[in-house]
Structures are given as C-alpha cells and as structure tokens.
Amino acid sequence: MDGNNEKLVLLEHLRQLNDTLTRLSARRRRLRAERRVRLGQLKNTVTFILSFVLTALAAVLAFFGLPFLPIDKIIAYVVGTAVAFFTTLYLLIYYSILNRDRFSRQKWVKKRLQPVNTKISRMDTEIRSLLSASFLDAIPLDARLIDKQLLAEAHEMVVAEPEISWVEIERRLDTQLMLQRTRRQSLFASEWFRLFGASFPEKRA
Amino acid sequence: MKIVVIGGAHAGLSAVNAFRQVNETDEVVILEKNLRERPFISAGIKLALNGRVTSAEQVNFEHFEGQPNTTYRSGVLVERVDAAAKKVYARTIDNGSIIEESYDKLIYALGSSARVPSFVGADLDRVVFVKDEQDAVDINKFAKGFRKRALVYGGGPVSPELAAALAHSGVHVTFVTRSKRLMTRYFDQAIQEDLEKTLTDNKVVLRKGQEVVSVDNQGKKIEVNFNNGTSEVFDFMAIAAGLQPNTMLLAGQVDMRENGAIVVDDTMKSSNPDIYAIGDSAVVDGKFDQYFPLMSAALKMGRVAGYAVAGLDVKIQPILRTIGFSIFDRFFYKTGLTVEAAKERIGDHIERPDIHTPATIHALGEQTDIVASLIYDYESGIVYGAQISTNAPAAAEVITTLSHAVSSGLTVTELAFLDTYFESEINLPYSVANRLGEMGVIAEAKRAAGKAIDRNTVDGDDNLNGFQ
Incomplete structure (x- = not known):
C-alpha cells in the first residue's frame, strides 16, 4: 500500500x-431507557399489589369475622390482621419512597x-x-478530532493533497474545530474517558 | 496445523464446514461474539414482517456442526490480531477475561456493519438500522400498532424490501433516497422505473433526490427534516444506508481498498499468505471487484477458503454481485455491471437494449411479463451485465444464465443462440436471455449499416403471447 x-x-x-x-452507544442508551421503563413497571406493580392487599386487609379487619367470632378468638384475630395491615402499609410506604437505584439492587428486581x-x-x-483495536496505539490524530465530520474533511484533504502530513491535517482540523460553534466533545473522546478514566491515548482504569 | 476462524457467521461456518469435509484432523478454533450457534441474516427481518416466519432468528443456513477437533468459542470478542506473531487476542463477554490463540492459518470473517449516515439525530432511539437481531427486535416493536408511519432510508436492495415488508404489515411507509432514482448502483433506468412503479402502486411514498438533514425527537415520534425545507413526523426511521467491512483488526497488516475491504485473490488469500479473508470483510481483486456485501457471495468465499486451506486447488469465479429480491409479488434481479459501472471499468462503448416481453404463454391464463436490460460492449460484443424485473417466479432462472454469460465473457451473438430449455407452462421457447442477445445482434447490425438503433422493444403483440 x-x-x-x-x-x-x-x-x-x-x-x-x-x-x-x-x-453501540445509541443501542446502549436505548437499552438503558428500556431498563428504566421496566424498573418503573416493576415498582408500579409491587405498589399496586401492596395497595390491593392493604385494602383487602382493611376490609377484613372492618367487616368480616368480628360479629361471628367468639370473644376469646377476637383478640388474636384483630392483632393478627392489624400486624398484617401495618406490615403491608410499611412495605407500601417503603417501596413508594425507595429510590430507583436501591430498588434495582433488590434480589428479586435484579433477577427480573x-x-x-x-x-x-x-x-x-x-x-x-472496539476501543482496544491495535491500530489506535499509533493513531496520529487527537481524540477530539475523531469525529465524523472532521474525518470527512481530513479525507478530502488527503485526496486533494496526497503528500499532506498528519501534523498538517491535525493543525487544519484543529482550526476547523475552533471555528465550529459547538465545542461538544467527540463521542470517541468521551467514551474513551468513560472507559479508561484518562484522556486518549492514556489508560488508567 | 492450527486454523483460527474469526467470525462464526455464515462465511466463517461455511469455511469451517468445507474444510472439515476434506480434513478431519487439524485443529480449528472458531471465535464468535454471538452466543447462538445459528447465525442471523438480515433477510429474516423482512420475512418476519411479511409473516412468513414468526421471528427473524428462524432464518439461517449454516450452523456449527460440532465436528471433532473443532472448538466453537461463542461470546468472544476479538480485540487484536498480531499477524507477525500469528496470535489472536480476544475478550470473553461473560467475565471480560482475555484469551489468546496462536494460529498457522487465519480465516478472517468478521463481516460488515451498518453505515451511519451523517445527518444529525442518526443516533436517536427511534432511528434503527437494518442489520442484526437487535435491529429486528426494534423494528418489530416500532412497527406494531395502529397507523404507524415509518421512514425508510437507503439505496440498496434491503431498503425497498423493508419498505414493502413494512407496508405489508400495515405501516404507512415513506422511502427517501439521495439519488434521483432508486438503486442507482444496482439497476439502470428501465428496471428502476419498474421498481418505483411497483412501490408507488402499493402506496409507498417516494422522496427521491432528497437528503435527510436532521432528525429530532417529538414526544414518542420523530420529526425528520429534509434538504428541500420540508419536514414530516414519523413513528420511526429505518436506515439501510449500506454496509462497511469490519476490518479494523487487520489495519496496516494486510492490503485493503480505500473502503477498508481486504483485498484477496481468487483463493481468498490476502497480501499476508497466512491470512484468508472472506465474506463481507473482503473484496476479490478483479474486473468485477466492487464492494457489494452479499450472503450468496460470502458462502462461496467461505467454501473456497475452507477448501484452499485444506489444500484443494479451488478458485472462486468472478463475483458479479448477482442479487435478487421480491417486493409486492414482483421479482427484481441483477448481475454484473450497470451502464455507469461498465463505462468506468470497460470504456464508453457500452450499449443497453431494454425489452418488455411476456414471461410465459399468456393463452394459458397467467399474464406474466419480464422487463429486462442487457449491458454489453458494442466494440467486442462481450456481455457485462443484465437486469430483470418480472412477476413470474420461474423466470428468475434467466438471471443465472445471464450471470454465467457475463462470467464466461460470452458475446451477444453467443448469448442469442445459447442452449436453453423450454417448458410450456414455465417459459417461452426462445428464452429472454436469447432474446436479449438477439437484440444486441440486431443493434450491432444496424450500427454497422449506419441505421438508428432501437433500444426499447416490446414483444408479444399477437394473440398467443401478447399483453392482450
């Protein structure tokens, strides 16, 4: 070549x-969104079930059994139902205020x-x-410049001036980057930092 | 000898299965990132939407057959190939541990991945690509529901197929392409017009010669802005903007084309004699070496590599990128070069006669027809390409004859009188392939006599075969 x-x-x-x-990054974001939705659904389901049980227990406590039970059993009946009622109430409050992060760490939630x-x-x-590809070891461009639009411009530069050096390409792309109104970090640079905890080409993590 | 195969999809498995037919002793290790042993093909997406199968994963051809001395390592991502040391380094998806494999021969079959267009918003949640299993799941999810609206973006055969399949499943489809006509890299005008007519007749809206500028989220929908200043709201957008070879692992270690495809010879050997490249990662050096990733070619490339590594004297025939697809019960086929591609490679002396003819005897009841084009060099008479659209499935075989004609370098005169079969319920006694060759013969006779050439012919204006 x-x-x-x-x-x-x-x-x-x-x-x-x-x-x-x-x-990959878009797919991961989509999956995270799906995870959030599932987590929300699980939380809603558990609070709904607990509310239903709570209502049933309240109804049992209020209406059923009391007129028919002998007096010696009524105390155990009321105590038992009340304990169940308050335990359910506690769980309902607990799950209602539990933040998503802690909720997601519960064993049964994790499983689902x-x-x-x-x-x-x-x-x-x-x-x-992907970021461990060996050709990145000796890449002559800065991570900030590994961006779709800038790479297309670099391609045009090489086609127009076959003898152009990497240093010159980098210099021109730097200028292009400065002229751009948005200074958003390139996806490559941000993913690299996220993964390796350092700026390209260092790896700390 | 130890052979390492990177990529356990169709091409890789095809190579392994071929190798194992003639060699049962040498060690083979397959490294595949997916966990399933039956590879996925994107054609499954269309078939699932059409209701032909219940899920896209059901469609596959090759699979790991569990042969002795063969290890199939699934869930493994190859990170590095050291061609000098003949070693491959990979990471397991489960626990992230690194594994190392040394090889004597490497078969590289990492396939291709979807090309991402450069407009803003190509990474939004409701913008999906048409390539793998997860894409299939996403497309199915988005297509479900009442009066869904989809934008299909692309220029290859996958996009009209997907548009048709989505329309079949009740989705309102708009098709956008940058070119002024559909599939300009595959077809010339006659077939392009027929393709466009088939789509518009079935209520697919075409936005030709338009480019997507940006995509924005709009609640649970997306708003797509086009370069002509218009914008439209869709439920989702499916992108089939072409494929690019996954060859980064061999960057700087073997010769590649500018698009990154590994250049191989007719035995699939790369510039490094111990590395073979097959399938969507490679391009065979030769007259017809355009990069068109196709599964039919990948399977053949895999087999050639498998047999060649086993020591057999096999060579691949020119890959003419023969394709076929169907939309709304009409079939489209192509082999060899288009006029534009032929002019680039062969010269300006290219001719293209078109014909519209019955495909079967109409008196038998079925009103079948074929629109066909032949691309040939009018100086040498050699045939370089052909295209067909038809509503007669049996007529599809004509493209195989034409592909063989291109591959063997037949002239129009030879094609006109090539031996073909006739069965009264399937075709006509003088085959469309012969008829195309004959049109070339007549055109050249007229050119030699200085008369005007008739480039568009309509056959069948009699009571037996006509479009009555």
Whole structure:
C-alpha cells in the first residue's frame, strides 16, 4: 500500500470506528431507557399489589369475622390482621419512597432485570473491545478530532493533497474545530474517558 | 496445523464446514461474539414482517456442526490480531477475561456493519438500522400498532424490501433516497422505473433526490427534516444506508481498498499468505471487484477458503454481485455491471437494449411479463451485465444464465443462440436471455449499416403471447 492509500484506509477505519461507536452507544442508551421503563413497571406493580392487599386487609379487619367470632378468638384475630395491615402499609410506604437505584439492587428486581442488564453489559464490553483495536496505539490524530465530520474533511484533504502530513491535517482540523460553534466533545473522546478514566491515548482504569 | 476462524457467521461456518469435509484432523478454533450457534441474516427481518416466519432468528443456513477437533468459542470478542506473531487476542463477554490463540492459518470473517449516515439525530432511539437481531427486535416493536408511519432510508436492495415488508404489515411507509432514482448502483433506468412503479402502486411514498438533514425527537415520534425545507413526523426511521467491512483488526497488516475491504485473490488469500479473508470483510481483486456485501457471495468465499486451506486447488469465479429480491409479488434481479459501472471499468462503448416481453404463454391464463436490460460492449460484443424485473417466479432462472454469460465473457451473438430449455407452462421457447442477445445482434447490425438503433422493444403483440 502506498502512503496516500494508507492514510485514506486509516481515516476510513476511524470513520467506521466512529460509526460503530455511534450505533453501540445509541443501542446502549436505548437499552438503558428500556431498563428504566421496566424498573418503573416493576415498582408500579409491587405498589399496586401492596395497595390491593392493604385494602383487602382493611376490609377484613372492618367487616368480616368480628360479629361471628367468639370473644376469646377476637383478640388474636384483630392483632393478627392489624400486624398484617401495618406490615403491608410499611412495605407500601417503603417501596413508594425507595429510590430507583436501591430498588434495582433488590434480589428479586435484579433477577427480573437480568436479561436487559446482560445486554447493557454486553454493549459495554463491545465498546471496550472496539476501543482496544491495535491500530489506535499509533493513531496520529487527537481524540477530539475523531469525529465524523472532521474525518470527512481530513479525507478530502488527503485526496486533494496526497503528500499532506498528519501534523498538517491535525493543525487544519484543529482550526476547523475552533471555528465550529459547538465545542461538544467527540463521542470517541468521551467514551474513551468513560472507559479508561484518562484522556486518549492514556489508560488508567 | 492450527486454523483460527474469526467470525462464526455464515462465511466463517461455511469455511469451517468445507474444510472439515476434506480434513478431519487439524485443529480449528472458531471465535464468535454471538452466543447462538445459528447465525442471523438480515433477510429474516423482512420475512418476519411479511409473516412468513414468526421471528427473524428462524432464518439461517449454516450452523456449527460440532465436528471433532473443532472448538466453537461463542461470546468472544476479538480485540487484536498480531499477524507477525500469528496470535489472536480476544475478550470473553461473560467475565471480560482475555484469551489468546496462536494460529498457522487465519480465516478472517468478521463481516460488515451498518453505515451511519451523517445527518444529525442518526443516533436517536427511534432511528434503527437494518442489520442484526437487535435491529429486528426494534423494528418489530416500532412497527406494531395502529397507523404507524415509518421512514425508510437507503439505496440498496434491503431498503425497498423493508419498505414493502413494512407496508405489508400495515405501516404507512415513506422511502427517501439521495439519488434521483432508486438503486442507482444496482439497476439502470428501465428496471428502476419498474421498481418505483411497483412501490408507488402499493402506496409507498417516494422522496427521491432528497437528503435527510436532521432528525429530532417529538414526544414518542420523530420529526425528520429534509434538504428541500420540508419536514414530516414519523413513528420511526429505518436506515439501510449500506454496509462497511469490519476490518479494523487487520489495519496496516494486510492490503485493503480505500473502503477498508481486504483485498484477496481468487483463493481468498490476502497480501499476508497466512491470512484468508472472506465474506463481507473482503473484496476479490478483479474486473468485477466492487464492494457489494452479499450472503450468496460470502458462502462461496467461505467454501473456497475452507477448501484452499485444506489444500484443494479451488478458485472462486468472478463475483458479479448477482442479487435478487421480491417486493409486492414482483421479482427484481441483477448481475454484473450497470451502464455507469461498465463505462468506468470497460470504456464508453457500452450499449443497453431494454425489452418488455411476456414471461410465459399468456393463452394459458397467467399474464406474466419480464422487463429486462442487457449491458454489453458494442466494440467486442462481450456481455457485462443484465437486469430483470418480472412477476413470474420461474423466470428468475434467466438471471443465472445471464450471470454465467457475463462470467464466461460470452458475446451477444453467443448469448442469442445459447442452449436453453423450454417448458410450456414455465417459459417461452426462445428464452429472454436469447432474446436479449438477439437484440444486441440486431443493434450491432444496424450500427454497422449506419441505421438508428432501437433500444426499447416490446414483444408479444399477437394473440398467443401478447399483453392482450
């Protein structure tokens, strides 16, 4: 491969990496949203069941049994029902005010969320694996510049000036970046920092 | 000898199964990221929407057959390939541990992934791609419900198929493509017009020559803004904007095309003699080496690599990117080059006669027809491509004949008199393939005589075969 084609292939790989990262990151976000919805549904279900049980217990306590039971059994009946009533009430309040994070750590909730949690963790592993590609070890561009639009501009530069150096490409892209009104971090740079706890190309985590 | 196969989808498994037919002793290790042993194909998405299968995962061809001396490691993500040390490093999805495999021969079959268009909002939740199992789940989820509206974005065969399948399942579909016509890389005008007519006749709205500028969330819907200043609200958007080879692992280690596809010879060997590349990751060097990832080609490439690694003297035939798909009971096929592609590769002396002819004897009851185009070099007479659309499923076989004609370098004269079969309920005695060749012969006779060439022919204006 000649040097020019090598540059174009490398830029193409960076563009593809960016595409894959975009898709994986979007999918992970979608899965997280699905997880939030499922968590909400689980919480709603448990509070609904507890409210229903509470109402039933209140009804039992108020209307049933009292006129028919002999006096020696009435105390045990009232105490038992009251204990059940207040335990349910306690659970209802507990689950109503329990924040989602702590709720999601409960064993039975974890079990129900396991399929979606597995998918999310799989996305994390896929992103980690993607960012471990060996060609990133010697990448001649800064992470900020690994952005779809900037890479397309770099491609045009190489096509127009085959002899252009990486230093010059980086300098021009830097200028482009400064001229852009938005200074949003590139997806690649943010995912790298999230995963490795340091700026590209360092790895701390 | 130890063979490591990266990618256990159709191409990879095809290579392993072929290798095992002739070699039972050498060690083979397959590294696959998915957990299932039956790979997924995107055609399943369409078939599931059409109701032909209950879920997209049911459609597959190759699978791991559990042969001896073969290890199938699923749930493994390959992170690095060191071609110099002949080692592969991978990470298990379950616990993140690293595994290392050394190899004597490497078969690289990591396939392709969906290309993400550059408009703003391509990563929104209601914007889905058309490639894998999760995409299939998402599309099915979004398509369910009353009066759903979908925007299908793309230019390849997957997008009209998806548009038709969504329309079949009751979704109001709009189709957007940057080109002024549909599928410009695959078809020329005659078939493009027929394709567009088939879609619009079935209430698919076409937005041709338009580009999506941005997509914004609008509650549980999305608002799509187009470059002509209009915007429209949809329930979801499905993107089939092409595929790109997953070859980053071999970056700088083997020769690649500018699009990242690994260049291989006719035995699937890359510039590194110990690395074979197959399927959507590779492109075979030659006259017809356009990058068109197709499963039919991937299976053949896999088999060639498998047999070649086992020591058999096999070579792949030119991959003409022969495709076929059906929408609303009409079938579209293509082989070889379009006029534009042929002009780029062969020269400006390209001719394209079109024909509209009955596909069967109409007196028998079925009103079948074929629209066909032939692409040939009028200086040498060699056939370089052909395209067909028809409502007669049996006529599909004509494309195989035409593919063979292109592959063998037949001239229009040879094609006109090629031996073909006739069965009164299936086709006509003078095959469409022959008829296309004959049109070339007549055109060249007229060109030689300095007369005007008739490029559009309609057959069947008599009572027996006509469009009565």
